[in-house]
Amino acid sequence: MHKKWWVLMAVFLLAGACGRQEETIAVEVTRVERVTAVPTTIVTPAVQDLMLRPTTVTVVVTETPAPPPTPALKELVICQAQAPGSLYLYDSSMLAADSVRHAVYENLYTNIGYAYQPQGLEKLPSLADGDARLQSVEVAAGDWVVDSDGAVVQLAEGVVVRADDGEQVRFDGSLLTMPQLTVDFVLKPMVWSDGTAVTADDSIFSFELNEASLSFWNAELVARTAVYEVTGDLSLRWVGLPGYLDQTYFLNVWPPLPRHQLGQYAPDEIASVPEAVQMPLSSGPFIVSNWDEGNEITLVKNPYYYRADEGLPYLDQVTFRFIPDSDQVLTDLLAGTCDIGTQDALNMGQIPFMREAEAADLLTPHVVPGVVWEHIDFGIDSAGEYGDGNGRFDWFEDVRVRQAMMMCTNRQQMVDEVMFGASDIINAYLPDSHPLLPDDLPRWPYDVAAANALLDEAGFVDRDGDGVREAADGTRFEITLISTTGGELRPAVSSVFVQNMRDCGIVVNEAWLPSGEMFAGGPEGPLFGRQFDLALFAWLTGTTPDCTFWQSEQIPGVKADGFRGWGGLNGTGWHSLAFDAACDAVQAALPGTPAYEIAHQEALWLFAEGLPVMPLFLRLKTSAARPEVRNFRPDSTQPSELWNLYELDVE
Known part of the structure; x- marks a missing residue:
């Protein structure tokens, strides 16, 4: 009985010593107590009355609840095909490296939905807000400028430049003023993962390393930079060379690199030191904790992340696993050993299976149109022995033929059968979702009649009733489509196109060439030597459209004949003075000005009307995630789908 009492007392004392919230429980206990009865008269001790009486005692015992379990670490496993060789910014531009860099380096800006957004910058500068300015500056012989062709040159007599009034002038040694851009940036108050504040000077250090490296990353921008300087602890100023009207001037800022850590090394050494290549200091949401070469990279939450007070990042750990087999990645996603499969690890052919898995709530496919667009180019003005009227009929000079062939092409069938219905038809060199596309853009819907x-x-x-059209001289409308060998997409597209043309009385033969042969420079290469009928291949589109591919000045050919030389990109030979003028106006305008939108829309309208090429559809970016992954948002224009690792989460 005494043992039971002490056990209860021990529980009571331990409970009292515990600082957690307590629950009071009344426990009634019966014990036997020895009681001595004291007589009222003196008696002999030998006859003293000893009695045993039961006594009821109430004991209060407090019970401490068991401590809550330690929350499980939130971990995300990302499976991609390639392992980055380096995380150093000026060593590799591969997508696999950029995906991991999003975890380590804070994005200064993002590129979502054909627009740009500030992230590590306080704002994107603009002409309207005054933190970007276009000024007139005097230039003299010997000054470095950008000429009318966009090349960096030293000003000398005879050089053609764009004056500050927008007109192209030939420098004759007299006083000349040219436009010059000045742009101011302010960084957010970021912190390196060793607790050191990120400064504007870290961005200058990054610029210096970029300038000293042999990397092509930003090489064009570096060469066209007149000044990049610190204007405050977190503020910077970029000044371009006179004549450089950069339409993405608001992005001309360099991601910081830690001078206090890497400044001890010579620029050509940094690409080989572990502190830059594998275990860099982080300004972003995560820190590299383990690098297992070629197998996996593990990152943990950065306690110094400047947005930690917002609860970011949501994850405690991110692991990148590298699996080159796309079927294995899909298997691991279903097994739960991968949480995300990236676009380089999965492929378009897996879309039907992923949709079945989605129906069973096992997987969430993320399939978005990208910025690669397929098109068929017309050989409008050919050259050499393939020239119009010189062994080849001039089929495509009449715009009505190009428009008719566009209407005879069932692009939706291509999207449905080849792209599993997941892509979008495009009608110009921009997708319909682009904010610059004019509402009245000419369109050529599928209409065989x-x-x-x-x-x-x-x-x-x-003329002879054989189902094939002829020209007035009896030449059969029989032409050849060239494209590259390898892959399944283009043969499938070509198959649809060949049958479509049959419905319009045109015979199309196919010729499959190695890439090196098809894209060889002129005059030998068929595409850029202007020796083809039709060519199926792809270009890139994007947030800032480039109209120069189809300007007359880009037609490849012999310079003595008035062409650009054999480095031109307009293999179609299309020549439109109106389009040339609109595209010139595009290059002379800056975003945020009325002239910019007007010029772009004019160029797009003329392109869609003239159809030097048949725009087909956008290629896809295919990735997938397990259903419990949150905030995974691949985007058409943001290259890596892991741009927002700081806010990815798992249930």
């Missing part, structure tokens, strides 16, 4: 009527109107009819 209208296409045939337009071909009749252009004078190409079936």
